[in-house]
Amino acid sequence: MQIYLPIAEVSVNAFLLLGLGGLVGILSGMFGVGGGFLITPLLFIAGIPPAVAVATSANQIVASSFSALLAHLKRKTVDIPMGAVLLAGGLVGAGLGVMLFNLLKAQGQVDLLVKLCYVLFLGIVGGLMLWESLRALLRARRTGGAPVRRKHNWVHNLPLKMKFRVSGLYISVIPPVVVGLFVGVLAAVMGVGGGFIMVPAMIYLLGMPTKVVIGTSLFQIIFVTGFTTLLHATTNYTVDIVLAVMLIIGGVVGAQIGTRIGSKMKAEQLRILLALLVLAVCIQLAFDLLLRPSELFSAERG
Amino acid sequence: MVRLLALLCCLAFPAKAEEIVLGLSSDNVAITTTFDGSDILIFGAVKRNGPALTGEPLDVIITVSGPLTPLTVRHKERRMGIWINTDAVEVDAAPSFYAVATSAPLSQILTQTEDLRQRISIPRAIRSVGARVDNTADYTDALIRIRSDEGLYQVRENTIDFEEETLFRTEVSLPANLIEGNYATRIYLTRNGAVVDSYDSVIAVQKVGIERWLYNLAHEMPLAYGALSLCIAIMAGWAASAAFQGARR
Numbered sequence: 338m339q340i341y342l343p344i345a346e347v348s349v350n351a352f353l354l355l356g357l358g359g360l361v362g363i364l365s366g367m368f369g370v371g372g373g374f375l376i377t378p379l380l381f382i383a384g385i386p387p388a389v390a391v392a393t394s395a396n397q398i399v400a401s402s403f404s405a406l407l408a409h410l411k412r413k414t415v416d417i418p419m420g421a422v423l424l425a426g427g428l429v430g431a432g433l434g435v436m437l438f439n440l441l442k443a444q445g446q447v448d449l450l451v452k453l454c455y456v457l458f459l460g461i462v463g464g465l466m467l468w469e470s471l472r473a474l475l476r477a478r479r480t481g482g483a484p485v486r487r488k489h490n491w492v493h494n495l496p497l498k499m500k501f502r503v504s505g506l507y508i509s510v511i512p513p514v515v516v517g518l519f520v521g522v523l524a525a526v527m528g529v530g531g532g533f534i535m536v537p538a539m540i541y542l543l544g545m546p547t548k549v550v551i552g553t554s555l556f557q558i559i560f561v562t563g564f565t566t567l568l569h570a571t572t573n574y575t576v577d578i579v580l581a582v583m584l585i586i587g588g589v590v591g592a593q594i595g596t597r598i599g600s601k602m603k604a605e606q607l608r609i610l611l612a613l614l615v616l617a618v619c620i621q622l623a624f625d626l627l628l629r630p631s632e633l634f635s636a637e638r639g
Numbered sequence: 640m641v642r643l644l645a646l647l648c649c650l651a652f653p654a655k656a657e658e659i660v661l662g663l664s665s666d667n668v669a670i671t672t673t674f675d676g677s678d679i680l681i682f683g684a685v686k687r688n689g690p691a692l693t694g695e696p697l698d699v700i701i702t703v704s705g706p707l708t709p710l711t712v713r714h715k716e717r718r719m720g721i722w723i724n725t726d727a728v729e730v731d732a733a734p735s736f737y738a739v740a741t742s743a744p745l746s747q748i749l750t751q752t753e754d755l756r757q758r759i760s761i762p763r764a765i766r767s768v769g770a771r772v773d774n775t776a777d778y779t780d781a782l783i784r785i786r787s788d789e790g791l792y793q794v795r796e797n798t799i800d801f802e803e804e805t806l807f808r809t810e811v812s813l814p815a816n817l818i819e820g821n822y823a824t825r826i827y828l829t830r831n832g833a834v835v836d837s838y839d840s841v842i843a844v845q846k847v848g849i850e851r852w853l854y855n856l857a858h859e860m861p862l863a864y865g866a867l868s869l870c871i872a873i874m875a876g877w878a879a880s881a882a883f884q885g886a887r888r
Contacts, residue, residue: 338673339673339674339675339815340672340673341670341671341672341673341674341675341815341850343846343849343850343851343853343854343857344853344854344857346816346817346818347815347816348674348675348676348815348816396868396869396872397872399869399872399873399876400871400872400873400875400876400879401876402876403872403873403876403877403880404875404876404877404879404880404883405880406876407876407877407880408880408883445711445713445724445727446723446724448724449721449723449724563869563872566865566868566869566872567862567865567866567869569865570857570861570862570864570865570868571861571862571865574857574858574861576857576864576865576868578853578857578864578867578868578871579672579853581868581871581872582871582875585871585872585875586875589875589878589879589882592879593879593883596883626721626722627720627721627722628722629717629722630715630722632781632784632785633714633715633716633722633781634712634713634714634715634777634778634781634782634784634785635712635713635715635724635785636710636711636712636713636730636781636782636785636786637710637711637713638708638709638710
């Protein structure tokens with residue numbers, strides 16, 4: 338069944354979109370990621386214009402993150418003050434990101450920027466995650482004990498300190514604001530929630546306990562991607578509500594299946610799988626940039 | 640058919656020797672949610688105020704042109720190991736859709752000069768002036784190639800049934816990736832490579848129903864539209880969470 342998307346102005350198979358949403362939903366259920374880093378490139382491949390894909394992914398992430406956040410709120414694993422500080426940076430970052438996006442769109446370099454961002458960040462995060470989980474797996478085999486984390490690093494010596502009770506931290510607000518800002522820019526440019534950057538940054542840079550990291554990251558992602566959606570809707574008119582609904586329906590169903598698969602697997606195994614997936618997307622996009630494209634020309638309206 | 644012919648012969652106007660009478664299977668195309676392209680039957684007849692002229696054969700060319708929009712065509716080059724957009728050519732006006740159907744190979748029934756004057760063939764239908772790059776032709780060629788691959792530019796030679804040099808009919812298939820607007824439909828009668836008569840008509844393509852409503856909302860009240868998409872997302876997220884909890888209990 339074909340469905341005509343009113344904003345993207347293309348006709349796409351409805352089951353393809355439901356399937357894409359479902360696939361990404363399964364992954365986000367399994368790994369606890371928003372899945373934006375997968376859905377945006379997949380939408381490019383499905384023939385959705387890049388600007389629409391980026392803006393609509395942001396909207397879809399709001400839905401999946403909100404659903405997950407409710408579960409975390411119930412378990413009281415959300416550090417709201419920390420989330421608010423991250424958010425302050427995130428909103429500024431999202432504004433900057435949309436400005437950057439529009440500037441580069443006018444120069445015809447937006448595809449390049451988005452793809453470069455993907456290759457760079459997916460490569461770094463995928464590589465680090467694979468390295469970390471392989472090491473954890475080896476260590477667990479050798480000693481069977483949990484790794485010991487360093488208590489203090491340079492982050493703890495900055496001014497403007499604030500108490501974060503849920504995380505049990507007393508640190509400067511500068512690092513969270515900077516992390517939030519950075520993730521906000523990425524959210525706007527790449528159409529992702531930025532969880533895959535945020536989560537490691539919170540654990541390794543801010544030293545937050547792992548159990549509150551995902552809930553807090555979700556809390557701020559909802560607001561940043563929500564804000565990004567509004568900005569794209571008002572400045573570019575590129576949010577396609579029909580596309581978003583199709584992805585959301587697929588994603589909601591997929592997330593339930595994914596959670597069930599995820600609960601049957603070990604954490605290290607899950608992380609290695611996720612790392613491999615991230616690296617696979619990264620390599621695919623890198624090839625697109627490095628290999629000679631079959632069509633050297635491209636046309637766009639305007 | 641015979642009666643129609645007879646009628647056409649009777650209606651003798653003392654204007655041109657040969658004139659076009661046109662019919663369209665539909666003069667508007669509604670883009671609904673399940674829109675998957677549309678075939679339009681274009682048919683008509685040649686009206687004469689005397690017996691058919693003998694000698695050089697008469698031919699028919701039909702063009703359907705979507706709204707003209709400005710375009711930017713970009714060219715990729717390898718810089719520092721990666722392929723990036725370098726040069727660009729601004730095309731002043733290119734039809735979003737263009738189909739040419741003919742009753743004989745185009746080159747045989749239309750001269751270059753007449754094509755230049757009437758802008759019938761695809762390269763002539765694209766207007767680009769003031770380009771900054773020397774090899775502008777490469778860019779227009781590329782544009783035609785890209786749009787032909789997407790089914791947006793079609794050259795369909797010999798697809799018009801032209802009976803007895805009087806009745807003609809053809810079908811133009813509009814693809815699913817259409818944009819809104821008035822699609823100018825032109826019929827040309829040619830003889831000896833020159834246009835004898837032409838006739839203009841319009842097919843209106845527009846979104847209807849919910850497609851229309853959403854598109855208008857997105858452009859006229861973007862903030863409300865953005866808020867609506869967020870509301871849907873939040874509601875869907877909440878519903879999913881509630882359903883999930885229900886399933887676990």
